[in-house]
Amino acid sequence: MDTITYDNPSKIYVTVKAIFYADGLLRPMSIIWEDDREYTIDKVTDIRRAASLKAGGTGLRYTCRINGKDTYLFLEEGRWFVERK
Amino acid sequence: MHSDLNNYYASVECLYRPEIRDKPVAVCGSQEARHGIVLAKNYLAKATGIQTGEVIWQARLKCPNLVVVPPNYPLYLRYSRLAREIYAYYTDQVEPFGLDEAWLDVTGSTHIFGDRIKIANEIRKRMKDELGITASVGVSWNKIFAKLGSDLKKPDATTVITRENYKQVVWPLPASDLLYVGRATKRKLAYYGIGTIGDIAAADPIFLKSRLGKWGEVLWAFANGYDNSPVIRMGEESIIKSIGNSITTPRDLESDEDVWMTICILSESVAARLREQGFKCRTVHVHVRDKDLFTFGFQGKFPKPTNLSNNLADKAMTMFREQYNWSNSIRSLGVRGCDLVTADASEQLSLFCDESRRIKQENLETTVDTLRQRFGHLAIQRAVLLQDSDLSTINPKEDHVIHPVAFFKEGRLT
Numbered sequence: 001m002d003t004i005t006y007d008n009p010s011k012i013y014v015t016v017k018a019i020f021y022a023d024g025l026l027r028p029m030s031i032i033w034e035d036d037r038e039y040t041i042d043k044v045t046d047i048r049r050a051a052s053l054k055a056g057g058t059g060l061r062y063t064c065r066i067n068g069k070d071t072y073l074f075l076e077e078g079r080w081f082v083e084r085k
Numbered sequence: 086m087h088s089d090l091n092n093y094y095a096s097v098e099c100l101y102r103p104e105i106r107d108k109p110v111a112v113c114g115s116q117e118a119r120h121g122i123v124l125a126k127n128y129l130a131k132a133t134g135i136q137t138g139e140v141i142w143q144a145r146l147k148c149p150n151l152v153v154v155p156p157n158y159p160l161y162l163r164y165s166r167l168a169r170e171i172y173a174y175y176t177d178q179v180e181p182f183g184l185d186e187a188w189l190d191v192t193g194s195t196h197i198f199g200d201r202i203k204i205a206n207e208i209r210k211r212m213k214d215e216l217g218i219t220a221s222v223g224v225s226w227n228k229i230f231a232k233l234g235s236d237l238k239k240p241d242a243t244t245v246i247t248r249e250n251y252k253q254v255v256w257p258l259p260a261s262d263l264l265y266v267g268r269a270t271k272r273k274l275a276y277y278g279i280g281t282i283g284d285i286a287a288a289d290p291i292f293l294k295s296r297l298g299k300w301g302e303v304l305w306a307f308a309n310g311y312d313n314s315p316v317i318r319m320g321e322e323s324i325i326k327s328i329g330n331s332i333t334t335p336r337d338l339e340s341d342e343d344v345w346m347t348i349c350i351l352s353e354s355v356a357a358r359l360r361e362q363g364f365k366c367r368t369v370h371v372h373v374r375d376k377d378l379f380t381f382g383f384q385g386k387f388p389k390p391t392n393l394s395n396n397l398a399d400k401a402m403t404m405f406r407e408q409y410n411w412s413n414s415i416r417s418l419g420v421r422g423c424d425l426v427t428a429d430a431s432e433q434l435s436l437f438c439d440e441s442r443r444i445k446q447e448n449l450e451t452t453v454d455t456l457r458q459r460f461g462h463l464a465i466q467r468a469v470l471l472q473d474s475d476l477s478t479i480n481p482k483e484d485h486v487i488h489p490v491a492f493f494k495e496g497r498l499t
Binding site for chain 2: 004049050054055056
């Protein structure tokens with residue numbers, strides 16, 4: 001069966017640098033944006049399964065503090081995405 | 086309780102395609118081939134009168150600006166799995182009914198999570214928050230009313246049907262709302278002036294049975310809330326519904342001996358396949374077609390689930406002897422194990438049958454499996470089958486369809 005891909009301008013797949021700890025924990029460290037700029041994640045304040053109505057999808061949602069602002073970072077089926085503001 | 090994901094395929098598509106959320110949407114099969122039908126639709130499409138099963142052009146007549154999208158089954162499967170993970174948080178008694186529906190029995194977990202209504206509402210909230218789709222939940226003391234309840238208020242609602250209110254809530258509904266009342270049954274019921282579920286409940290069960298057969302009585306019990314079937318525990322139900330083999334023999338079967346040989350071959354194959362898949366069956370079904378192509382079947386239950394060829398063959402043969410009077414010779418035979426359970430499910434030993442003999446038999450058949458796997462199907466065979474040397478060509482398990490040329494040659498078996 002062909003895989004159907006969804007082209008949604010509000011769903012931005014991003015490159016993420018992350019650490020996989022020995023106890024199985026996964027902590028995203030920084031996000032590399034479309035323009036190759038790298039944003040350091042200062043703190044992850046919440047992790048839960050959540051749907052993104054805006055970007056269309058569901059996955060593990062990491063609430064990340066970046067430059068003093070909260071951003072949702074989703075891990076869905078092995079790929080990371082953020083919602084376009 | 087029964088949970089029903091609203092407009093399942095369409096809801097998932099709308100979540101993944103924000104641009105179509107405010108438009109009438111239908112998920113349709115293979116549009117390019119021009120024979121696509123509507124598999125699911127959202128509420129905007131529903132409002133225009135589009136029905137599931139309609140052809141795309143019919144749907145477009147009703148709704149010219151209909152957005153048609155192709156189905157994405159891998160995604161629906163993933164969502165279905167995620168929904169089941171949410172159910173599994175509350176109970177291990179989750180019985181799926183298709184991808185988008187499931188029964189849950191939370192009787193054992195109310196002391197942890199609160200009462201049934203609280204759990205139902207929490208499940209709905211989690212569906213919305215975590216999966217981005219909505220569910221309707223029906224809460225009741227039996228599966229039939231729970232399912233009925235989940236259909237009453239949509240989307241994203243909990244409906245409670247209690248022993249106190251069911252006569253007001255359920256009985257005025259049309260008979261066709263009841264599970265298993267299809268078009269044909271609805272018509273028959275209407276013929277006898279039975280239009281609502283209340284009418285079914287008030288009818289004489291003996292009368293219903295005489296008109297609708299066994300189902301008449303079942304529907305009467307459903308309508309009165311007497312259904313007490315349990316919600317199956319996760320892992321006990323299986324996706325494969327039955328395993329069977331059948332064979333059309335080159336010459337018609339004339340005697341019990343012919344039939345016994347055939348049943349042995351078929352049962353061995355079915356039993357081996359059951360073991361291979363890790364199942365046991367609770368029921369064996371025998372299918373007979375006589376030389377005038379008249380087809381019928383009969384089935385019988387085992388006292389306990391089995392995957393042994395001897396059990397299958399003995400039961401099948403006993404039933405055959407009881408049911409068939411040799412008014413005609415037989416053209417084809419089939420043996421099928423149904424009502425499957427997983428073989429590793431814990432089982433109740435019986436005081437009344439020889440367990441050590443059963444274990445011996447089980448070991449024997451597993452050994453036969455291994456021998457055949459290593460040295461080929463013909464390495465070991467039943468003596469009864471050796472009455473015909475040409476039988477050595479038969480391997481129903483791998484061939485699936487078998488046509489032993491010499492097997493039933495005139496006079497060979499007599």
